[in-house]
Amino acid sequence: MPSARxxxxxxxxxxxxxxxxxxxxxIVNVGLPAIxxxxxxxxxxxxxxxxxxxxxxxxxxxxxxxxxxxFGRRRVFQCGLAVFGVASLACALxxxxxxxxxxxxxxGVGASMLSPVxxxxxxxxxxxxxxxxxxxxxxxxxFGLSMAIGPVTGGALxxxxxxxxxxxxxxxxxxxxxxxxxxFVPESRAERARRLDLPGQxxxxxxxxxxxxxxxxxxxxxxxxxxxxxxxxxxxVATAGFVWVESRRREPLMDLRLFRHPVFSSAxxxxxxxxxxxxxTLLLNTLYLQHTRGWTPLAAGVATLPMAVGATAxxxxxxxxxxxxxxRLPLLLAGGFITAGGLSLVRLSPxxxxxxxxxxYSLIGVGFGFGNAPITTIAVGGLPLARAGVAxxxxxxxxxxxSALGIALAGGLVxxxxxxxxxxxxxPGWLVVAACGALLLLVARVSRPxxx
Numbered sequence: 001m002p003s004a005r006x007x008x009x010x011x012x013x014x015x016x017x018x019x020x021x022x023x024x025x026x027i028v029n030v031g032l033p034a035i036x037x038x039x040x041x042x043x044x045x046x047x048x049x050x051x052x053x054x055x056x057x058x059x060x061x062x063x064x065x066x067x068x069x070x071f072g073r074r075r076v077f078q079c080g081l082a083v084f085g086v087a088s089l090a091c092a093l094x095x096x097x098x099x100x101x102x103x104x105x106x107x108g109v110g111a112s113m114l115s116p117v118x119x120x121x122x123x124x125x126x127x128x129x130x131x132x133x134x135x136x137x138x139x140x141x142x143f144g145l146s147m148a149i150g151p152v153t154g155g156a157l158x159x160x161x162x163x164x165x166x167x168x169x170x171x172x173x174x175x176x177x178x179x180x181x182x183x184f185v186p187e188s189r190a191e192r193a194r195r196l197d198l199p200g201q202x203x204x205x206x207x208x209x210x211x212x213x214x215x216x217x218x219x220x221x222x223x224x225x226x227x228x229x230x231x232x233x234x235x236x237v238a239t240a241g242f243v244w245v246e247s248r249r250r251e252p253l254m255d256l257r258l259f260r261h262p263v264f265s266s267a268x269x270x271x272x273x274x275x276x277x278x279x280x281t282l283l284l285n286t287l288y289l290q291h292t293r294g295w296t297p298l299a300a301g302v303a304t305l306p307m308a309v310g311a312t313a314x315x316x317x318x319x320x321x322x323x324x325x326x327x328r329l330p331l332l333l334a335g336g337f338i339t340a341g342g343l344s345l346v347r348l349s350p351x352x353x354x355x356x357x358x359x360x361y362s363l364i365g366v367g368f369g370f371g372n373a374p375i376t377t378i379a380v381g382g383l384p385l386a387r388a389g390v391a392x393x394x395x396x397x398x399x400x401x402x403s404a405l406g407i408a409l410a411g412g413l414v415x416x417x418x419x420x421x422x423x424x425x426x427x428p429g430w431l432v433v434a435a436c437g438a439l440l441l442l443v444a445r446v447s448r449p450x451x452x
Contacts, residue, residue: 006184010125011135013180014118015142017081020173021111022146023153024088025054025403027166029282030154030301033290034163041097047216047411050283051404052101055212056108057115058400059205062253065116066196073117073124074187078178080113085174092167115396124188134319136376145315149308151282155301200253203242208401210235215408219415254394262446267378270331270443271398272405274371277338277436279406281307281364284414284426291419292350306358310365311372318373327374328444334371335440337363342434348423364433371440 028035032046039045068076087106094100122139126132157165214231221227246252259265282304289300318330341363344356379395410429417425 007125007131008135009184010186011122011138013177013184014122015139016173016180017077017114017177018118018139019142019146020084020170020177021057021114022142023150024107024111024170025146025400026150026279026282027154027157028053028150029279029286030151030297031158031163031166032283032286034158034297035100038163039097039100043411043415044216044220045097045101047407047415048101049097049104050407051212051216052104053108053111054400054404054407055209056105057111058397058404059208060109060112060201061116061397061400062204062394063196063201064112065120066253068113068117068120070196072187073121074181074185076113077117077121077185078181080110080117081174081178081181082110084110084114085170085178086110088167088170088174092164119396121185121188125186130323134323136319136373138316138319139376145308145312149304149312151286151301151304152308153301155296155298158301159296159298195251197246197249197251197253199245200242200249203238203245204253206238207235207242208404210238212404212408215405215412219412258394263378266443266446267375268394268398270371270375270440271379271395272402273436273439273443274334274338274368274375275399275402276406276409277342277364277433278368279403280410280429280433280436281341281361283407283410284429285361287414288348288422288426292422303354303357304361304365306362307365307368310362310367311369314366314369315373318370322374322377327378330370330374331440331444334367334369334374335437335442335444337367337370337437338440339367339434339437341367342430342432342437345430346427346434348427348430350420350423352423367437367440375443 028050032050035049036042036046064076064080084107087103087110090103090106091100094103119136119139122135123132126135153169154166157169161168210231214228214235217231218228243256246254246256259268285304286300289295289303290297295303314333318334321330341360344360344363345352376395379398409432410426413429414422414425
């Protein structure tokens with residue numbers, strides 16, 4: 001067994017890569033107005049720039065986890081770092097919105113090889129259950145923190161270097177992670193690797209892509225237009241096909257029998273709700289503060305500091321609570337704080353007090369900090385250790401699906417609103433945030449009283 005120092009060094013390397021994945025999920029948000037001006041595009045194209053990353057990431061996570069279990073986790077992890085790095089350079093150099101969307105999708109391919117694989121490496125490096133629980137808590141905290149501080153980091157970069165710096169910043173982190181993983185991360189594989197499920201992978205990608213695509217395009221093509229109706233039908237057929245195919249395969253991409261267990265299903269549902277709330281908040285905050293209030297990108301990013309502080313302070317606390325009392329209490333706290341934060345802004349106006357804004361963001365950040373660790377612990381505990389890559393992939397898929405849905409929902413609400421109308425148009429978005437908090441309260445009721 002590796003020494004304690006080496007085990008925690010492995011955790012640090014994996015956390016570095018996960019910090020990058022989480023950061024790129026949200027760092028672009030605060031730069032959307034600047035990207036729109038630089039490339040001459042509107043809200044719909046900007047939504048695709050954000051969601052191209054999340055959609056591809058969500059669609060490929062489970063297959064990437066299975067590939068890592070079969071061909072070696074360190075090998076796939078390093079391949080993901082390389083793809084992510086090259087795609088980041090392509091984003092920084094993109095001359096048009098179409099090429100930027102394509103490069104963001106390529107980033108998603110690389111990131112899909114990092115998220116579940118990093119968690120599998122951590123789980124396999126920590127044989128002691130208590131040590132493993134602490135490591136998972138730290139891992140989840142770093143991922144959540146990276147998403148929360150993305151807007152702050154993005155605002156600072158935009159103020160000094162312009163929107164392309166949002167992607168250049170990845171280069172030194174990628175280089176460091178590649179070197180450190182080669183030196184410290186041991187190779188590992190599942191004792192029995194699963195076969196790849198290509199039909200299931202294609203259908204899952206269609207389900208996610210078509211569903212989110214309809215949400216993004218709906219405000220522009222009309223919710224009852226022929227194209228929208230075709231999208232609804234396509235999503236329904238793809239979903240039915242996915243369920244039919246997966247229920248008949250010996251080694252499915254996603255074992256649907258797991259969703260018969262309320263604890264596992266609630267963890268996945270909770271992950272979606274948590275990240276819908278976070279991404280609705282981040283996008284509405286960016287557009288409202290920069291378009292309606294006329295704030296600079298740096299000021300809009302700094303406004304999310306209370307959210308980042310709340311997430312940072314409460315995530316380790318949540319991990320300790322999970323170890324001591326189980327996931328229920330931190331999930332109750334998460335749901336309560338997020339609900340309160342969302343309800344605080346349902347009467348948002350162009351002149352809402354800055355103190356109220358900061359307080360609401362703080363409440364949502366605290367809720368996010370309390371929610372991420374228990375959801376991760378529940379979901380990973382729902383699958384055998386040998387399937388750690390798949391366990392991490394399912395959880396991460398739910399997170400990224402929530403991120404993509406949050407962006408699509410928030411963007412759809414304000415797509416047609418000018419600066420003066422944006423505050424009023426965003427009010428239903430804050431009700432969505434509150435509803436996500438209420439959903440976490442329901443998840444807490446079915447969570448098991450003790451951590452796995």
